[in-house]
Amino acid sequence: MEKMAQAAQTATAHVIADLGYDLYHVAFVEEEGEHYLRYTILRRDDREVTLADCERVSRALSPVLDEADPIDLPYFLEVSSPGIFRVLYTKEHYQSALGERIRVRRIPTAKGPKNQAGFLKEVAKDHLVLEQGSEEISVPFAEVLTVNLEPEL
Numbered sequence: 001m002e003k004m005a006q007a008a009q010t011a012t013a014h015v016i017a018d019l020g021y022d023l024y025h026v027a028f029v030e031e032e033g034e035h036y037l038r039y040t041i042l043r044r045d046d047r048e049v050t051l052a053d054c055e056r057v058s059r060a061l062s063p064v065l066d067e068a069d070p071i072d073l074p075y076f077l078e079v080s081s082p083g084i085f086r087v088l089y090t091k092e093h094y095q096s097a098l099g100e101r102i103r104v105r106r107i108p109t110a111k112g113p114k115n116q117a118g119f120l121k122e123v124a125k126d127h128l129v130l131e132q133g134s135e136e137i138s139v140p141f142a143e144v145l146t147v148n149l150e151p152e153l
Contacts, residue, residue, distance in 0.1 A: 004028040007070035008037055015060050020044055021053070024082050025089050028071065035075035037065070040082045049081035088147040094123040103150040104130065110143035117150055 005028040016023045016039070024040040041057055043049055058079045065077065088094050088102070103117045116137065118130035128144070130137045 001028045001030070004071045004073075005037070008065065008068075011068035011070045012039075012061050012064050015064050016041060016057060019057060019060055021049075021057060024093075025087070028075070035071075035073050037071065037075045037077050039077075039079045040086075041079060042082065054079040054081070084151055085148050088149070091123060094120065094128065094147070097149060098123065101150050101152060102130070103148050104128065104139050105145045105147075106139070106143045107145050 005026045008028065009023065009026040013023055020043075022042040022044055024042050025038075026040070027036075027038045029036050029038065039057065039061065041049055041053065043053065058077060061079070062077060065071075086093075088097055097120050100120055101117065102120050103115065106112070106114045106116075108114070116130060116132070116139070118132040118137065120128060121131040121136060122129035126142070127138050127140045128147070130139060
């Protein structure tokens with residue numbers, strides 16, 4: 001599924017950039033027997049992504065995806081904002097979240113707590129450093145299942 005998402009991203013990245021948005025993430029997933037190609041976008045002016053933004057990008061992506069045909073299965077196209085509890089996928093995402101409150105979910109075989117929240121203090125080559133009060137916790141990337149922003153509301 002990841003190869004299909006990558007193929008779709010390659011075929012369409014220019015469309016999103018030409019419209020003035022940044023591509024945050026692309027995923028191709030199966031849920032309850034249906035396939036979804038999910039684009040997550042950001043506005044370059046740092047304003048919130050609106051429904052109109054998502055519709056604009058979706059309408060521009062559809063003909064390009066139809067022409068390039070990077071996915072040989074029927075699917076639904078979805079375009080959305082990453083939201084305030086956004087998943088951090090890349091080191092660039094981690095870097096942009098320095099100083100922010102995050103939640104780390106570790107793989108089941110990891111030693112220690114499987115679910116930790118704290119402020120992202122450092123992004124090293126092979127681990128994250130969380131700050132919990134006066135304590136610093138190192139979390140190896142090899143043990144990370146997911147990382148989300150977790151703003152205090």
